[in-house]
Amino acid sequence: MHSEMATAGVLDELDAAVFAVSDLDFGALPNHERLEILRRLESVARKQSSAMYELLNGLREQWIPAEFGCEHTHQVVADALRINRSEAKKRFATAEQLAIRSSFTGEPLAPELPAVAAGVRDGVLGDGHVQVIRSFLQHLPAAIDAGTQEQAEAQLAGFAATMRPDELRKIADRLAAYLNPDGEFSDEDRARKRGIWLGEQGPDLMSSIKGLIDPELRAHLEPILAKLAAPGMCNPQDETPTVDGEPNEDEAKRDTRSMGQRQHDAVKAMCRGLLASGELGQHRGLPVTAVVSTTVSELTDLAGPAATAGGSLVPIRDLIRMAAHAFHYLVVFDVEGRVVHLARSKRIASPDQRIVLHARDIGCSHPGCTVPGYLAEAHHIREWADGGPTDIDNLTFVCPAHHKLAGQGADQWHTTAGPRSHTRWHPPAHVDPRERPRINRFHHPSGILVGEASGDPP
Numbered sequence: 001m002h003s004e005m006a007t008a009g010v011l012d013e014l015d016a017a018v019f020a021v022s023d024l025d026f027g028a029l030p031n032h033e034r035l036e037i038l039r040r041l042e043s044v045a046r047k048q049s050s051a052m053y054e055l056l057n058g059l060r061e062q063w064i065p066a067e068f069g070c071e072h073t074h075q076v077v078a079d080a081l082r083i084n085r086s087e088a089k090k091r092f093a094t095a096e097q098l099a100i101r102s103s104f105t106g107e108p109l110a111p112e113l114p115a116v117a118a119g120v121r122d123g124v125l126g127d128g129h130v131q132v133i134r135s136f137l138q139h140l141p142a143a144i145d146a147g148t149q150e151q152a153e154a155q156l157a158g159f160a161a162t163m164r165p166d167e168l169r170k171i172a173d174r175l176a177a178y179l180n181p182d183g184e185f186s187d188e189d190r191a192r193k194r195g196i197w198l199g200e201q202g203p204d205l206m207s208s209i210k211g212l213i214d215p216e217l218r219a220h221l222e223p224i225l226a227k228l229a230a231p232g233m234c235n236p237q238d239e240t241p242t243v244d245g246e247p248n249e250d251e252a253k254r255d256t257r258s259m260g261q262r263q264h265d266a267v268k269a270m271c272r273g274l275l276a277s278g279e280l281g282q283h284r285g286l287p288v289t290a291v292v293s294t295t296v297s298e299l300t301d302l303a304g305p306a307a308t309a310g311g312s313l314v315p316i317r318d319l320i321r322m323a324a325h326a327f328h329y330l331v332v333f334d335v336e337g338r339v340v341h342l343a344r345s346k347r348i349a350s351p352d353q354r355i356v357l358h359a360r361d362i363g364c365s366h367p368g369c370t371v372p373g374y375l376a377e378a379h380h381i382r383e384w385a386d387g388g389p390t391d392i393d394n395l396t397f398v399c400p401a402h403h404k405l406a407g408q409g410a411d412q413w414h415t416t417a418g419p420r421s422h423t424r425w426h427p428p429a430h431v432d433p434r435e436r437p438r439i440n441r442f443h444h445p446s447g448i449l450v451g452e453a454s455g456d457p458p
């Protein structure tokens, strides 16, 4: 039915109608009419998300990675709409549950969440409601039968029509307690929910950690915390913190840390001990350890944070404390950001070169990619097969997914060395007919702030 022309025509009309609305004069309206207009605008915005979900489903079903040079649909959508990848992922997951499915014989089947899908289409349910109902169903025990789940979904969608999401959340919690009164959960339920997530680093360089741990991990943690988080243990205020053996009475008495602070310092001591033990072996050719880079001036001025190969920042004073323990790599750059020149004739990038790559590239150099250096591979900017040397100036970090897309073929991305050691990625014609080279700015945000001239379009 929809020809390209018709679609464009409808979208133009939508645009025109929205402009017409913002041109309206609301100045003389009584407040109850303002409220009514707000209600209608909200409803129209909600109805639009139905089309958005349908488009997302279409993209997912007909995704050809080579077409956009990316395996991950949500990453391409995040870039196109300039929304966070986590948001794009959530929208795709929601869309999938609201999509009309098809049977093996190709017959259309109701969506996974039929009542929610209908509510969204009618503009009755907003994203807040949809996420409450999705989360309710995700947390139901697997033992609850499909019929009951369906009933609960329909019931909640019905309530959502007259409630705010926070009110709906309360009803959903009640319903969950009613369906699972003894709070019985199977191993499968627990396994499904387990997880530990590190949040983004804040402006103060602190990170939030959240998670749900299973009974076994808790059983492992308890004795470790009992030992290392006891008053007087691992206390950074002591000149030489006690990390093994027993703290003496004096150390315990002058320990003013809260329980939370003591547990934090215990986990830190545990991680440091594990890294220093060397028992983790190697990861991508380097002993498993912290790789951190900084510049001479930052180090002598004790100013500015140093960058870790995990994509985070460490204050210089912390860095110096870390350096007091063995087994860490520190790369120091001079004022011009010059990289030490290390040449190797072996195909495999040497550990030394890997450390410099950690410091220089920080993470995957493919445009927009967020994968940190610890998870990246060394790639020859000029292909090894083409005579490209294994030389630090010819190497760059790339994540495994983007490594697969790189090559000399007409349908592949190829790489050249760019200014200030940024690798230029040249897209194949089907991704960008003008084949304009791009660089990754994600790992080098300060370069944008100081107006670094890259000679490349953004």
Ligand SMILES: [Zn+2]
Pocket: 364, 365, 366, 369, 370, 371, 398, 399, 400, 401, 402
């Ligand atoms: Zn990548």
